[in-house]
Amino acid sequence: MTHTLIKLKIFILIKRLAGNRLGSQLLRQDPAKIISNYARTVTLKSTPATAAIQEGHDERNMRLGRPQSPHLTIYRPQLTAMLSISHRATGIMLAGYIVLFSAAAVYLECPLEYYIEQLKCAEIGAGNIFFVKFLLAFPLTYHFWNGIRHLLWDLGKFLTIREVYATGWTMLAIATASAVALSGMS
Structure with a gap:
């Protein structure tokens, strides 16, 4: 041109x-x-490109003189963080239940009810059976009631700090009571 x-x-x-x-x-x-x-x-001045330095996150921060971030060791555990972490953990446990019981249903010679009946006849003790049932039931009840709590948040309810803590403690009480109720069933 x-x-x-x-x-x-x-x-x-x-x-x-x-x-x-x-x-x-x-x-x-x-x-x-x-x-x-x-x-x-406008006048442009061309300069040759410099090769990028291949260094990790920590090396770059040390080279730039940035301080190391203190991470979780200095913070007191908060209810909100613990409930969030445990919600994910119970979801993983429930997925593990599905895999475990599905594999048991496919690979065991007898139906699952047979093995449950064998445990009852083994005279392990009512307290031990209750404890095992509670360990199986609590992740389900916790994940269920905490999921309801999250759905309420999605509706814009109970979002202040005070309400988040109140619903957290209430959810823990309801989940524990529900797990005890399910564990007491025969």
């Missing part, structure tokens, strides 16, 4: 951007004067 063609294109662009009212005033002026007033020349 020639230099005058570039100037003409810039002039047309300025006229379009300025609109009809200002554009008609611009047309009366010399295009070279308009370009010198509204468009400035």
Whole structure:
């Protein structure tokens, strides 16, 4: 492209951007004067690219003199964080239950009810059976009631700090009571 063609294109662009009212005033002026007033020349200097330094996060922070972040060791565990972590953990446990009981149903010779009946006949003791039932039931009740709590948050309810803590303690009490009730069933 020639230099005058570039100037003409810039002039047309300025006229379009300025609109009809200002554009008609611009047309009366010399295009070279308009370009010198509204468009400035730019000179680019090329430099060769430098190779990126291959270093890890810690090495980069040490090179830049950044302090090490103290992480979890300085913080007191908070109810909200513990409930969030345990919600994920109970979800993982429930997925493990599904895999374990599905594999047992497929690979064991007798139905699952047979093995449950064998445990009852083994005279392990009512307290031990209750404890095992509780360990199996609590992840289910905890995940269920905490999921309801999350659904209430999705509706915009109980979102202040005080309400989050109150619903957390209430959910723990209801989940524990539900697990005890399920464990007591025969």
